[in-house]
Structure formats: C-alpha cells, structure tokens
Amino acid sequence: MILAIPERMHAVLLTGHGGPNKLEYHTDVKVPRPAKGEVLVRVAAAAVNNTDINTRIGWYSKKVSSDTQAGSAGGFAEVDNEDASWSGVPLRFPLIQGADCCGYIVAVGEGVSPTRVGQRVLIRNMLRAPVDHQNYQCWTYGSDCNGSFAQYTVAPDADTWSVSSDWSDIELASIPCSYSTAELMMQRAGVNANDVVLITGASGGVGSAAVQLAKCRGARVIAITSNSKRSQILELGADDVIDRNDNLLERLEKNSVTVVIDLVGGTAWPPLLDVLKIGGRYATSGAIAGPLVELDLRTLYLKDLTFYGCTWQDDNVFQTLINYIETDRIRPLVSKHYSLSDIALAQEDFLSKKHVGKLVLVPPRETHHEDS
CATH class of the missing domain: 3.90.180.10 (Medium-chain alcohol dehydrogenases, catalytic domain)
Structure with missing residues (x-):
C-alpha cells in the first residue's frame, strides 16, 4: 500500500x-x-x-x-x-x-x-x-x-x-538508542532494590536514562558527572553525585557498591573495580574516554566479579521501554x-x-x- x-x-x-x-x-x-x-x-x-x-x-x-x-x-x-x-x-x-x-x-x-x-x-x-x-x-x-x-x-x-x-x-x-541501551544494562546486571549502583557519564543520554531506570527498580544511585550538572542529575533521581575529576577512592569506600554501569572507560577505569563489592557486577556499553583500560585480572577473579558487555537486545527490552513511556514512569x-x-x-x-x-x-x- x-x-x-x-x-x-x-x-x-x-x-x-x-x-x-x-x-x-x-x-x-x-x-x-x-x-x-x-x-x-x-x-x-x-x-x-x-x-x-x-x-x-x-x-x-x-x-x-x-x-x-x-x-x-x-x-x-x-x-x-x-x-x-x-x-x-x-x-x-x-x-x-x-x-x-x-x-x-x-x-x-x-x-x-x-x-x-x-x-x-x-x-x-x-x-x-x-x-x-x-x-x-x-x-x-x-x-x-x-x-x-x-x-x-x-x-x-x-x-x-x-x-x-x-x-x-x-x-x-x-x-530508542539511549534508553534501550540503559535498560539492557539494567537487565543484564540484574539491578534491583537491594543494589547500590554507580553510573559513569551520568549526564549523557544513556547515563541519564540509567539513573532513571535504576531508580525505577528501587536501587540507590550514585552518579558521576561534572559538578556543574549536579542539580539536574539529582532532579532525575540520583541519590548522590560525584564530580568526574574527584578521586573516586576518596569519595567512596572500597567494596561499597554492588553494580557499576560504565559508559566512559579510559584512564580513570581501574578504581571502578576497587569500589565494587565482592561478587559485584560491572556492565559496559561505551568507552567515550578511551576503549583501552588497565585490568588487573587478580581483582576480577579474587573478588568474584561478573562483567557484562551490552549490545544485543532481546525483544523485552524495547517492550519494557514502551510500557515505561505509556505509564509515565520515565521522562x-x-x-x-x-x-x-x-x-x-x-x-x-x-x-x-x-x-x-x-x-x-x-x-x-x-x-x-x-x-x-
């Protein structure tokens, strides 16, 4: 037709x-x-x-x-x-x-x-x-x-x-792109109300979506962005905001978060694993600050961490977003x-x-x- x-x-x-x-x-x-x-x-x-x-x-x-x-x-x-x-x-x-x-x-x-x-x-x-x-x-x-x-x-x-x-x-x-990516990361990492979630690049499209979608699940959200954007990220639902130039290990204790949602990568990457609890989950779908990072495999296996690379989406990811839109759970x-x-x-x-x-x-x- x-x-x-x-x-x-x-x-x-x-x-x-x-x-x-x-x-x-x-x-x-x-x-x-x-x-x-x-x-x-x-x-x-x-x-x-x-x-x-x-x-x-x-x-x-x-x-x-x-x-x-x-x-x-x-x-x-x-x-x-x-x-x-x-x-x-x-x-x-x-x-x-x-x-x-x-x-x-x-x-x-x-x-x-x-x-x-x-x-x-x-x-x-x-x-x-x-x-x-x-x-x-x-x-x-x-x-x-x-x-x-x-x-x-x-x-x-x-x-x-x-x-x-x-x-x-x-x-x-x-x-479509930002929110489906963020929803996929939520699903892969199994984010729930018992989690403390650290989100890098929280002021971008995927990052700001991740803040909202983690809060939809009842998680506590710590967002990393610049101080100039702090108020807007708090309004989106973040419980705390850390400036991206701060020393992460001075702002957060080791083994203090259960999930890292990472969109940044780059040279500031290693401390993300230090703040993850034993048995923590790390999910990534981007590396705007650089694709190559320094990984100490001892940290990965001695802390029993689980890594998720997130690209392919099952059908329920987009269906979930449509439901969120039509019930005004996100904006x-x-x-x-x-x-x-x-x-x-x-x-x-x-x-x-x-x-x-x-x-x-x-x-x-x-x-x-x-x-x-």
Missing part, C-alpha cells in the same frame, strides 16, 4: 569516515519505498547519539585506541575501513545515519496491515526482524542500514512500535533541538558535553525540490 508520497526528500548523507565535512545535507534524495514486511515512516524527530559520531570518525576500528573527542574534528588517520562499524563489516557509503526515530507510518509494504498507516511510532534501534530474532544477532538501524536523519525512512514492521503518549515527538525521539530530558540541516552544529554541541540529556534533530515537514 502506497499513499501520495513525494519522490524526493531532504536527508543527511555520510559519505565516508572523517570529520563533519563528511556529513552532506541533500534535498533530492530518493524517498525509499517499503518492501515486503516493511513500513514507511515520516520522520518527525531524530536524536543525536554518540554512536553517530563514533561511526562517522571510524572509532569502532580496532586500530583506534584514542577517545572519541580526539577524532571528532577530522576522524582518525589509522582507521581500518574494513572493521570500522558495530558489526565489523565495512559500511556502505553514502549512508543515512540516525539511530533514534519518532515518526508516523505513511505507507506499508506487502504483508503489513494497512491499519498501521497513521500510527505514531518508535523504531527499535537494534533491528531483530532481519536476522529472524536470533540470539545475539541484530541489524543496527542507522549503521547496518539507513536510519532517521532524513524526512522518510523504512523499517521492519516487527521493529516499529506504536506508542500512545502525550509526550512530544522530540521527547519520544530521545528514547527524558531534552536539552535542545535543531533543524536537520544543522546536524554539524548539533554534533559539535554534543561533543562539548555542556548539556544534560539529549539533543534532537527535526527534519523539515514539507519536501522542497532543490538542487543539493
């Missing part, structure tokens, strides 16, 4: 690994059409995530050992294009990035109920349908396939979730929104780390046929 859909749209094309100059705003990109089992979504809002920048600069390549900031201006000279993606499979350029999407279904492909047209939806960022819902396999929306930095996007019907909420499109768009903090054409500025602001929560891009509502 196809309604009156324009032939061309505005979109941001990533043309290769490198600096912001690799992001090209075009006004004549062909609007995709939904294939069998797919839906066509008019994008209402799309949030900015660290993975967008990491993908652009080639940070996922194992040849890169620096933090994200080091390559933000021009990428990394040492990138191996063969493994600079989530899956380790070379990216296909040009690519429309964007892991977060709130939008409206405007057409459906063969085998999809036409009653879906008009639904407001969120697209699951870890697509399960293309790999037949196999464990530890998924496609990454906006990386393994085109994403939401455009006026229109296609996605599998099974990965496109309708949502009933009075939230704005901008608020909903901030949910995202959106710092600012931008026009899609201002994506380079939005990423620059994202990298400055002066904000708390999410930055969101809004594509133009109408398509204008122009030369790009």
Whole structure:
C-alpha cells in the first residue's frame, strides 16, 4: 500500500569516515519505498547519539585506541575501513545515519496491515526482524542500514512500535538508542532494590536514562558527572553525585557498591573495580574516554566479579521501554533541538558535553525540490 508520497526528500548523507565535512545535507534524495514486511515512516524527530559520531570518525576500528573527542574534528588517520562499524563489516557509503526515530507510518509494504498507516511510532534501534530474532544477532538501524536523519525512512514492521503518549515527538525521539541501551544494562546486571549502583557519564543520554531506570527498580544511585550538572542529575533521581575529576577512592569506600554501569572507560577505569563489592557486577556499553583500560585480572577473579558487555537486545527490552513511556514512569530530558540541516552544529554541541540529556534533530515537514 502506497499513499501520495513525494519522490524526493531532504536527508543527511555520510559519505565516508572523517570529520563533519563528511556529513552532506541533500534535498533530492530518493524517498525509499517499503518492501515486503516493511513500513514507511515520516520522520518527525531524530536524536543525536554518540554512536553517530563514533561511526562517522571510524572509532569502532580496532586500530583506534584514542577517545572519541580526539577524532571528532577530522576522524582518525589509522582507521581500518574494513572493521570500522558495530558489526565489523565495512559500511556502505553514502549512508543515512540516525539511530533514534519518532515518526508516523505513511505507507506499508506487502504483508503489513494497512491499519498501521497513521500510527505514531518508535523504531527499535537494534533491528531483530532481519536476522529472524536470533540470539545475539541484530541489524543496527542507522549503521547496518539507513536510519532517521532524513524526512522518510523504512523499517521492519516487527521493529516499529506504536506508542500512545502525550509526550512530544522530540521527547519520544530521545528514547530508542539511549534508553534501550540503559535498560539492557539494567537487565543484564540484574539491578534491583537491594543494589547500590554507580553510573559513569551520568549526564549523557544513556547515563541519564540509567539513573532513571535504576531508580525505577528501587536501587540507590550514585552518579558521576561534572559538578556543574549536579542539580539536574539529582532532579532525575540520583541519590548522590560525584564530580568526574574527584578521586573516586576518596569519595567512596572500597567494596561499597554492588553494580557499576560504565559508559566512559579510559584512564580513570581501574578504581571502578576497587569500589565494587565482592561478587559485584560491572556492565559496559561505551568507552567515550578511551576503549583501552588497565585490568588487573587478580581483582576480577579474587573478588568474584561478573562483567557484562551490552549490545544485543532481546525483544523485552524495547517492550519494557514502551510500557515505561505509556505509564509515565520515565521522562527524558531534552536539552535542545535543531533543524536537520544543522546536524554539524548539533554534533559539535554534543561533543562539548555542556548539556544534560539529549539533543534532537527535526527534519523539515514539507519536501522542497532543490538542487543539493
């Protein structure tokens, strides 16, 4: 089923690994059409995530050992294009990035109920349908396939979730990537009301989501961020805030927390294991301060610690988020929104780390046929 859909749209094309100059705003990109089992979504809002920048600069390549900031201006000279993606499979350029999407279904492909047209939806960022819902396999929306930095996007019907909420499109768009990542970490680490949870990078999208989701479980939350963001993180529900420049072992006793939710990595990593109790759990899904850390294996095994690497998501992760939204158990903090054409500025602001929560891009509502 196809309604009156324009032939061309505005979109941001990533043309290769490198600096912001690799992001090209075009006004004549062909609007995709939904294939069998797919839906066509008019994008209402799309949030900015660290993975967008990491993908652009080639940070996922194992040849890169620096933090994200080091390559933000021009990428990394040492990138191996063969493994600079989530899956380790070379990216296909040009690519429309964007892991977060709130939008409206405007057409459906063969085998999809036409009653879906008009639904407001969120697209699951870890697509399960293309790999037949196999464990530890998924496609990454906006990386393994085109994403939401455009006026229109296609996605599998099974990965496109309708949502009933009075939230704005901008608020909903901030949910899929950050909150599903945080929820996955909560589930993997088994966070519960008996836990004391330490969260690094707590002012970012995933970190601020983790604060809320840990509090939903009744845990005590200690957040690490800058002092300038202390009040906002406390308002999100954190019980205490530690400045990221403080000596962690001077602020917390050894063996004093049960779970570490780590999004930062880098040189400040070793004390995270010192503050974990015997039998503690450590979960990570990011390393913005650097991917290489110094691990004393004696600490790992003598303290009976459990480590969780968190990427692949089972179906119940996104279902849980939809339930949280529709029952108002969480509420995202959106710092600012931008026009899609201002994506380079939005990423620059994202990298400055002066904000708390999410930055969101809004594509133009109408398509204008122009030369790009």
